[in-house]
Amino acid sequence: xxxxxxxxxxxxxxxxxxxxxPLLPFLFNADEPRLFGFPxxxxxxxxxxxxxxxxxxxxxxxxxxxxxxx
Amino acid sequence: MSAHTTELVVFTLLFLLVSGMGFVAxxxxxxxxxxxxxxxxxxxxxxxxxxTWFLVGGxxxxxxxxxxxxALMFSAGALGFYALPYTVIIYPLVFLVLARMWSxxxxxxxxxxxxxxxxxxxxxxxxxxxxxxxxxATMPYxxxxxxxxxxxxxxxGITGHLPIIIAFAIxxxxxxxxxxxxxxxxxxxxDTLIYVVILAAVxxxxxxxxxxxxxxxxxxxxxxxxxxxxxxxxxxxxNQLQYITLAFGSALALFLYPHSLTGVLASKNRGVIKRNMSxxxxxxxxxxxxxxxxxxxxxxxxxxxxxxxxxxxTNTIVPALFDQMFPDWFAGVAYAxxxxxxxxxxxxxxxxxxxxxxxxxxxxxxxxxATDAQEAKVSKLVSLVVKVGAVLCILMLDPQFSIDLQLxxxxxxLQTLPSVALGLYxxxxxxxxxxxxxxxxxxxxxxxxxxxxxxxxxxAHFGGSAFSLGNFGFDTKMTIYAGFLALAVNLIVAVLGTxxxxxxxxxxxxxxxxxxxxFADEGDPKVKPMDLTGTH
Numbered sequence: 368x369x370x371x372x373x374x375x376x377x378x379x380x381x382x383x384x385x386x387x388x389p390l391l392p393f394l395f396n397a398d399e400p401r402l403f404g405f406p407x408x409x410x411x412x413x414x415x416x417x418x419x420x421x422x423x424x425x426x427x428x429x430x431x432x433x434x435x436x437x
Numbered sequence: 438m439s440a441h442t443t444e445l446v447v448f449t450l451l452f453l454l455v456s457g458m459g460f461v462a463x464x465x466x467x468x469x470x471x472x473x474x475x476x477x478x479x480x481x482x483x484x485x486x487x488x489t490w491f492l493v494g495g496x497x498x499x500x501x502x503x504x505x506x507x508a509l510m511f512s513a514g515a516l517g518f519y520a521l522p523y524t525v526i527i528y529p530l531v532f533l534v535l536a537r538m539w540s541x542x543x544x545x546x547x548x549x550x551x552x553x554x555x556x557x558x559x560x561x562x563x564x565x566x567x568x569x570x571x572x573x574a575t576m577p578y579x580x581x582x583x584x585x586x587x588x589x590x591x592x593x594g595i596t597g598h599l600p601i602i603i604a605f606a607i608x609x610x611x612x613x614x615x616x617x618x619x620x621x622x623x624x625x626x627x628d629t630l631i632y633v634v635i636l637a638a639v640x641x642x643x644x645x646x647x648x649x650x651x652x653x654x655x656x657x658x659x660x661x662x663x664x665x666x667x668x669x670x671x672x673x674x675x676n677q678l679q680y681i682t683l684a685f686g687s688a689l690a691l692f693l694y695p696h697s698l699t700g701v702l703a704s705k706n707r708g709v710i711k712r713n714m715s716x717x718x719x720x721x722x723x724x725x726x727x728x729x730x731x732x733x734x735x736x737x738x739x740x741x742x743x744x745x746x747x748x749x750x751t752n753t754i755v756p757a758l759f760d761q762m763f764p765d766w767f768a769g770v771a772y773a774x775x776x777x778x779x780x781x782x783x784x785x786x787x788x789x790x791x792x793x794x795x796x797x798x799x800x801x802x803x804x805x806x807a808t809d810a811q812e813a814k815v816s817k818l819v820s821l822v823v824k825v826g827a828v829l830c831i832l833m834l835d836p837q838f839s840i841d842l843q844l845x846x847x848x849x850x851l852q853t854l855p856s857v858a859l860g861l862y863x864x865x866x867x868x869x870x871x872x873x874x875x876x877x878x879x880x881x882x883x884x885x886x887x888x889x890x891x892x893x894x895x896x897a898h899f900g901g902s903a904f905s906l907g908n909f910g911f912d913t914k915m916t917i918y919a920g921f922l923a924l925a926v927n928l929i930v931a932v933l934g935t936x937x938x939x940x941x942x943x944x945x946x947x948x949x950x951x952x953x954x955x956f957a958d959e960g961d962p963k964v965k966p967m968d969l970t971g972t973h
Contacts, residue, residue, distance in 0.1 A: 404650030
């Protein structure tokens with residue numbers, strides 16, 4: 368029987384991106400370059416919020432149950 | 438009259454306004470009968486996207502966070518910013534997990550995480566351990582919300598415990614009457630106030646202090662001059678591992694707290710939860726800005742209020758900054774935002790703790806045939822007991838003790854992860870293995886916390902959560918979040934224990950859930966929101 372009721376989807380793998388990226392300090396642990404006076408450490412980590420929001424929104428839209436039915 | 442009269446008047450008026458709302462909330466989305474845990478404890482299990490956003494946001498981002506995170510930035514610098522990655526990774530991390538939890542809970546009428554464990558692993562003992570762990574971890578968290586209110590009152594020059602007792606008595610009364618509807622309604626006011634205050638703060642204060650650049654430069658100058666090598670406006674080699682394991686460990690722990698799950702289970706379908714995983718990070722943005730208030734306080738030369746014991750209380754740094762920078766009336770609004778910010782999570786936490794007691798201790802061991810009305814009655818009474826306990830904690834113990842307990846709470850709630858979170862995905866673990874893992878994880882966690890000193894306060898034990906790898910004989914200054922290591926011990930023991938109990942052919946419990954239960958959504962015939970009987 369085809370698995371109609373399941374959360375399984377290749378899109379879910381995308382969720383790993385906003386989990387792993389913010390946990391890599393070498394990406395953001397620096398003062399320069401500054402943006403509007405914010406050191407890299409602060410503005411880049413704030414920007415990761417957008418990465419998280421973008422990814423969860425995309426995954427939600429692509430895996431909504433309605434989509435899979437014709 | 439004191440210099441704080443205007444602040445005090447504004448604070449009191451707003452406080453009274455939300456208290457009124459708390460009592461009126463019982464009539465909001467009124468059910469035919471509020472005397473069941475589905476109604477009193479979960480607001481009818483019917484909250485949509487917006488209410489859930491305000492409720493869960495108001496619940497996770499507590500007054501204590503608003504006070505303690507900037508205080509940590511003020512004294513330690515970049516490490517305090519861990520709260521930001523923590524609240525970024527949390528939502529993609531639990532995106533799928535919470536949807537499963539919602540489905541299985543709605544099919545079976547679960548109210549607490551221990552309810553789920555009881556049915557999944559067929560073990561009342563394991564469920565009891567999960568429930569007690571949840572209770573122990575939640576209690577100091579409630580007490581800490583009082584620390585938030587106290588910091589505000591102190592800044593307004595109010596000492597003594599009477600105002601806090603009055604505030605909590607009001608809170609206890611309207612939670613008793615309205616249940617989860619009260620914090621859900623008040624959360625609208627709380628979050629609106631917080632957003633207004635913080636947006637005003639991050640525009641107005643930097644303008645007065647010469648821009649963001651000079652705020653960061655001032656912080657850098659302070660940390661460069663301090664004798665502590667671990668502080669600074671960026672991380673160094675020894676605390677990077679601590680930073681990421683603390684962020685990751687805290688993210689794993691957050692939705693294991695019973696009160697976080699309460700808001701999730703109160704939502705009406707899976708879509709509400711998933712949409713909120715995209716919308717809740719708006720609060721993370723706010724939290725990042727709030728954290729930076731700590732650096733603004735450095736640039737502004739703010740001094741924390743000196744407490745009765747003669748020591749400066751860094752938790753007052755944000756209220757003191759507002760007092761210094763804002764006009765009096767707006768400082769009053771800001772204080773109200775923090776004070777009311779304490780009431781929402783305190784109410785939800787006490788409801789969650791009460792539900793744990795009722796469902797997993799009272800119903801399991803004291804009155805197996807409890808009716809819905811009896812369950813609601815017991816929960817309402819226990820919610821009162823929990824609040825009295827929290828007030829006593831603050832009155833009788835050093836507030837520092839609550840802070841330590843909360844730190845320990847994070848480490849111990851993580852030990853429920855294999856049963857609750859992994860349990861949602863796999864029934865592979867043996868109940869005996871899970872119990873053994875829980876015990877060893879707790880033991881290891883306590884042992885590590887015991888070994889952590891705090892040079893700043895001169896304490897030899899329970900001085901923080903940064904465990905030095907030097908304790909294992911490594912020649913390094915690197916530190917790691919103790920909860921993270923404790924969880925690793927827990928998982929290893931749970932796996933080994935499972936093999937062992939299987940080899941010894943020890944009987945395992947029965948799984949009362951089926952595969953389809955984890956995907957059910959609103960409208961499925963299985964999902965009956967009013968079914969509290971469940972499959973026990």
